[in-house]
Amino acid sequence: MSDKAIGIGLIGLGTVGGGVGKLLTEQANLFAQRLGRPVELRRVLVRTQDLAAAKASKLVPAALLTDDAEDFFKQDTAIVVELAGGVNPMRQFVSRALESGRHVVTANKSLLAKHGPELFALARKHNVSIAFEASCAGGIPIIYTLQFSLLSNRVHGLYGILNGTCNYILTQMTRHNQPYDTALDAAQKLGYAEADPTLDVSGADAAQKLSILASLAFGTRIVGEQVPCEGIDKLELADIGFGKEMGYDVKLLGIAERGDDGKVSVGVRPCFLRADDLLADVTGPFNAISVLSDALGHSLYYGAGAGRMPTASAVVSDILNIASGWYPQAFAQLRLTPDLHEPAALLPAEQLVSRFYLRVNAMDLPGTMAQVTTALAEHEISISAVMQHERNEGQHVPVVVITHEVAQGDLNAAMAKIAGLDCIAGRPVVIRIVDLPH
């Protein structure tokens, strides 16, 4: 590469886009020194309805702003940075950038979770690259780690706290005994949760990220909609409390595992972790990912999974690494991205084997415990621990069971039977227990 400045076009000047503009401006000298050539922001494309506010924000010089895509793509830019989010029209903008021979940096998890393979293939066709470190877990370098640092490893499992909003809410519930609604309210007041928090608390956001991470970790192809997810909005303080008594903390985990048969299991759900697991100590709006791989064993990556500057950190590193020429070389040479791989053979959910926490509300009558444990025994589910507290009032007592390893299908069948027992009231609760190496 030459010593002349490399031109950058930026799409979107929201939270992260503003941070990227700020970093590129404030640290221009540092970056030019590290890279051996300057990086120059040449155009920022925003929606017409956002143009006035973008000019007023002073995040980038007003002369750089445009709401005209033709003007944007006319500029001399080598890298387009897409931070507007959403599938459309970003799919078109990213495609156009690649087709015009520009590299793309994106934080757009929903676009990559849905159209990643198509876009990676398009980049290859036009001899450019897509860098996407900021699409998963903000500034944590998990994408580079999976691609380059673990290149010598086969990954067996990936366990991620991938949504800071949920982790903040669960921290409030777990450590401060706040019910879900109170904790959500606090998250919204602090700006950790949107006014409509559905995408976060449903687990859908984490599922998109997990599809990207699992595709890289296993050298396969998984799209977001293949990842089943269960959110945190049904979690009750009672179960968090019983878990604690038994030495477990609850986390919303995105889990991807590959068995010896090559079958891949993916899913997002609240899980119990041993309270002394490092992931259990990840509190507040932070993210962390534990990776189990054959050569390295257990490794963990922790940091800010969202926010202006942490996400801009990943975006700008991607820009600089593309500008240096090494990232495009790695993208072209190494066979890592999902366009180069077959769709994953997914393990049917009912075949997932794990330990589980179960809780039912049972009548405080003779024989109740026998009926529950008999139903479990009929499905060959063996019990590791049972907890039933004395109750002074009311007729229902919570019965908590910790199982040994069991197939989820067998467990579901047993729980359906248990839910139908006369002595059981309400919805049984099932939470996966994840045993990571100590």
Add this chain to the structure above:
Amino acid sequence: MSDKAIGIGLIGLGTVGGGVGKLLTEQANLFAQRLGRPVELRRVLVRTQDLAAAKASKLVPAALLTDDAEDFFKQDTAIVVELAGGVNPMRQFVSRALESGRHVVTANKSLLAKHGPELFALARKHNVSIAFEASCAGGIPIIYTLQFSLLSNRVHGLYGILNGTCNYILTQMTRHNQPYDTALDAAQKLGYAEADPTLDVSGADAAQKLSILASLAFGTRIVGEQVPCEGIDKLELADIGFGKEMGYDVKLLGIAERGDDGKVSVGVRPCFLRADDLLADVTGPFNAISVLSDALGHSLYYGAGAGRMPTASAVVSDILNIASGWYPQAFAQLRLTPDLHEPAALLPAEQLVSRFYLRVNAMDLPGTMAQVTTALAEHEISISAVMQHERNEGQHVPVVVITHEVAQGDLNAAMAKIAGLDCIAGRPVVIRIVDLPH
């Protein structure tokens, strides 16, 4: 790069070398698929006195083994992997590899801590690269993270558990109340500590690693002997216990910090961390590094810092990343390694500002506490907490003081005065308290 096999020469077939041989052999197909070309181990150089044992080990085909450096360098190899360790003759072998146009992968921290700048410059001169992920913290990708993932960041501080032997011993002392000698004995029985554990327990090993990491983190040049170190062999269970009562856990930390004035402070010493800090939860022979940087904030990297396969993981990833062509491109283009930077302006140790834990053994007499606190006040050291337990026997009571932030030079002066007081017996204990963001 072409599709033909890339030849590898390996120096040393010890613990890590054996793991590299095993990985390259067992995963040859996987690596060829990821890389688009095969990687082939073509020669393994061992010392004459190790040749028979290396042949008997079956770790690599006997035909690959040689004790003849001329034979080794005659082979068609593009990458030399140096895993024998020690400064000499490895300095000569690595130089010869570079001079003959071969890239080098090394895990040799003592060589890089002493001669890194000279060797990086030599690599540049011959248009090849040195990859050294395995030189610090085994398989944890801290070198790639500092170089590539944090390329957009200014690092302010780096806090590392960089020696698994010490961390195992401290875990035994802290969690199982074992005195130092018992814990060291356990570490030796498990193979975590050498028969002569000096290099580990003195902090010297961590200091070498810290010099490499600090050079990268701050874009400067620091050699191993510039890093002051204090080991764990003088630590007493009493102080670990008092720390616990006050909410602190002890860890041997390698700390590198850069002030706003650009001055760099480096050192390895036992430190107290808040018990709820993630680093405090890193137990057993594991390593972890917390990094504070301007854009990303606090991030942490955890994993196995030693051992055959974890270290081989980093070595083989380096081999594959060189073979793909991207690492040499990054090495050539980005201005990251210490050969390109000036020697660091080091902060004099007495100017280091921190909180400290102090413990003196005082006579249980009226006025003792007043003399101690007066000596501190005379040096303008303000006290955050004091703890003095009642004692039923003997005439000495341990007085524990937690200071506010103070310059180490002032503290040393005050402690010298206190140690000389008639009412004080034995050696005062001073342990740095490190407050990482929560």
